[in-house]
Amino acid sequence: MKMKRTLTAVAGLSLLPALALAAPAGADEPEQQWRGYWVDAFNVGVYTPEQVTGLVDDAQDAGANALVVQVARRFDCFCNDALYPRTDAAIAAAPYDPLAEVIDQAHAAGIEVHAWVNATTLWNSATPPVSADHAFNAHGLTETGADRWLNKRHDGVEQVGTNTYIDPANPAATDYIVDAVASITSNYDVDGVNLDYIRYPDFNSGDFQNDWGYSETSLARFAAATGRTDIPEPTDAQFSDWRRDQVSNLVRKIYVAMYDVDASDRLSINGITYAYGPASYGGWENARPYANVMQDWKGWLDEGIVDTVTAMNYKREWMPEQARMFDEWNTALAEYGAGRHVVSGPALYLNGIDDSVQQAHDVVDAGLDGWMGYSYANVSLDATASADPAVKEAERDALAAALRADVFTTDADVPVMEWKATPTTGLLAGTVATSGVAAAQVAVQVTPVSRPTDKTLGEAITLQTDGSGWFAAVDLAPGTYRVQVQNAGTPGFTVVRVKAGQIAEADIRLRAPR
Template sequence: MTNWPLKTVPAKIFLAVSSLVAGGSVSEIEPILAAAHPVSGQQIDREPIVQVVPTEDDVSDPASQVAPPGLQVEPGDAPIPPFEQLKMHRELRSLLGRVQSALLAANANSHVVGSHTKGSDGEAVSTGAPTAQTDRAIANARQVLHEFNDLVSEGKYAQARSSWLTARSSLWESYPNDRPRAVPEVRAIWLDRGTIVDAGSPEGLARVFDRLQQAGINTVFFETINAGYPIYPSRVMPEQNPLINNWDPLESAVELARERDMELHAWMWTFAVGNQRHNQIVGEKDDYPGPVLSQNPDWANYDNSGRMRHLGSGKTFLDPANPEARWYLLRAIDEIVTNYDVDGLQLDYIRYPFQDPSAKRTYGYGIAAREAFEELAGIDPSDISPDDRDLWEQWTEFRTGQVDSFVAEVSQWLRDRDPNLILSVAVFYQSTHDRIHKIQQHWENWVEDGTVDLVVPMTYARDTNRLESITEPLLERGGSALVVPSVKLHDLLAIVAIDQIQALRDLPVGGYALFAATVLTDPLYEIFTRTQAPTSTGPIPFRQPFETAATRFTALQQEWDVLLADDRLWIREPELSQWQASTAELAQVLDRLAAEPNGSNLAVASERLAEYQTGFEDWMRLEASEHSYQVQTWEHRLETLATLLRYGDRVILNRILAAR
């Protein structure tokens, strides 16, 4: 058994936090906590804390990794195995579908019929899009798809690879990046500490926000607490980030976002409160645990060898089972939402550090956790191992429950203070089993319980193929939270980022998030300025879900109108008339719900949408035989409407009822 420090956590603190979550005020709870805490400077009987600096043989940290490419195709005459052949064919077909989907959306947005749009006098007006080049690229891609398998079967690998790569490049260049095509969606970006520090002043930060506004970003996750340091002067947290000199970035950010009709959400590191890499930036020693744990070492989390610092990441973490640490975080959150007019809060690092139980590298042995679990199970968790299956499962459930309950407390806290505050969580995409056993993060519970509004999975991938494969399983769970997958821009070509964003737009999601502002390159920025509407136009899904649903369905109608006008939609009579009548009826009830949000209108809209989705497969049966990707995209967009209605039912209608 490892000798970790051990200290009894006063039960009064549990009562204090529970009282505050139930509606008590900070001033009412402070005396209880003051009595429960030892006097400043008083020594506590405990064994010394072991601090270990990571060594060269440390494991890598999955939190900093990006999913490798799902498909890497290089020129040359290397053989193409059957599995790779299948993936290459499927990926080129999907890319063709994404480009055609983007073209249709752009044409519909511009009221285009074929390659022209009608002017005010009814005459055809050129859109300026390179239609001839695009048509050639699409025709070439279809030809490559037709010939690809034959080339491989004949052993003409070099020709197969070359034609595939040429077709992919031509399709990438065919994205309609010259005109708007975005529908109402969450377009978020993480505004990181480094960019904030580099801004240096309110004027410098204004230039950052100007750029984001011009790029069509409507939601900013503003890094407010990083590695235990607040970006603003705090009365709760020990020390403002020492790289900030004589200004309050959070105060400036709130004002700048308001002026630009942008959402400003305070992004905070939750349980991670120290970072060895950050120590180097601020001039601290490598073994410095961070400002929080340097003053409150008994709140620390430990691994099964008694180490405070997590191997691989170099970070230190709070013990989620420690009531004093939880109370500290709640006070920090309360300070942010009380003193600053933020629109929401994002919890990052809302988990335990990464572990590998199979390699006997586990985490969670903080003072409070060990005592609480021993009281619950009759055994110190440091005395059990993953081989003790029943006890280990109980220990895993205990730790997972600490995270679950904290998210619930934060959610209730925010609702009590301002029901309009949006709670989002930055989470991992790995399977539920892996997340529970490796980081104790079971965010599906938060969705099912209705405690979070936005789930932002960090679906960082090197290519679109991999992005789709890790994102699609996350969308099968339903629920009323909006899922907003993310794209990591580091070392990603602008056109690949555009391709990934298009893939997300073709899935049933609420939008996308970009990591991070510091790597928003000029080429990508220029594309955004042409393709994404300004932030002042259009509803934001988590603010106006019913209006978003109506507007997005109108966009679908415009796409269908473009195809019908060109006689490119394969629906025969009488199915065509039935579909058009149902489409008009659904549009009407969605518009009514957007104009008059109430339970009755929602019930009608939900019923009509469900009926429409049921009939859609039959109506589009012929079209799907030729354009399966596009029909699937439409089905995904209808599912997004259903999610928006569920979200609106939980969030918007409940707020209306609460206000009465």
């Protein structure tokens, strides 16, 4: 495995040049189009070296160029060298390392590997994890206050069945996730990270509201941010915006942390596409990803804090209304790309092979950057209905043959991230602390200036620190910036130089007023 330098703290960011990714263009180069499978870790695929060999062979047969392999299901890891503890699942005994094995075999076949990480799903069993270090044991039902990372619903529920989730508004929990992701990208030669469950949970009392976010820590931080003393309702607009911001803060922090470790790694997120597309609801903010689970993936594309949205466009082609939903979301993806990549991910397990081929055609016809099937384990209705491995394998072979014959008739490369291959903008990140204490939820003004006069050259942007006093901006034009804080005790500022493809540090240390 390729060792990458370890990120010891997100705030300690180096000025890391972006790596050149693109080879000179040639007339005979393959087209650029993402083609891949999600490979879930609840089924066969990565449990043994032999399964990995079969996985890679099947991917080649389908013309796939990317595998999104589930590495972290519930704060565990199908790997041996990450902050997350090694999974309790029945994988081959150590020293077998599923992630390392997939990387070795897939890269040898010219296939990219993206580590699929469930960001907020904590645990789902009456039996606790074996490792004492697992977050469920260290920060679950036995803990109190800020050490209790569990999300809580408006009705007081923390467990749905045995399912538990972390609260994106808990700073310690989210910093742990950031460091865990960084440990994977530092220690393994992955091509990227794919975030799932990067949102608030389901199990809500309505389709256009979210009932979660009522942990003690969350409510205290919301009160501190707004000055309110009431407990907001799930439909409260200010509370919904604030919760949405907590998820966006986590995405932003992961993006910058990954960039600091290896600028060539791709951050993709699994975008929710519940029900109809935005066109049926009067716009993005009325659609269910934004309104129901607090996931603003359109905003993340606009800001540039994700490289790719892999939309979980799980619809049944053989049901006319769901076929319409599928098309509406493809249209939205094409509209929302904002210069990043957008990939539509059909639910193979909900469709027959002919319908999946039709959906693959629809994805290509929509002008999207690629297709990714969910999932490798069950590629059709027949595969899902059968417990026979031979049936599942036969269905994989049939789908691969149909896709190659009718849709993906020539080879393709994963699309180049031009914004990283030849960067024209830079990043800025830092922390604010007052007398050594993190200044959470304070405004940070970033203004382009000339030196040495400090003359303002353009409009300022206003950022806000997260629960750990951290802030960042991406896609900044190269130049000099004044970074100023005014509402964290005494005013303070620093001046930094932003360079294309690099992260500029902008830490501000203040003293509390006497």
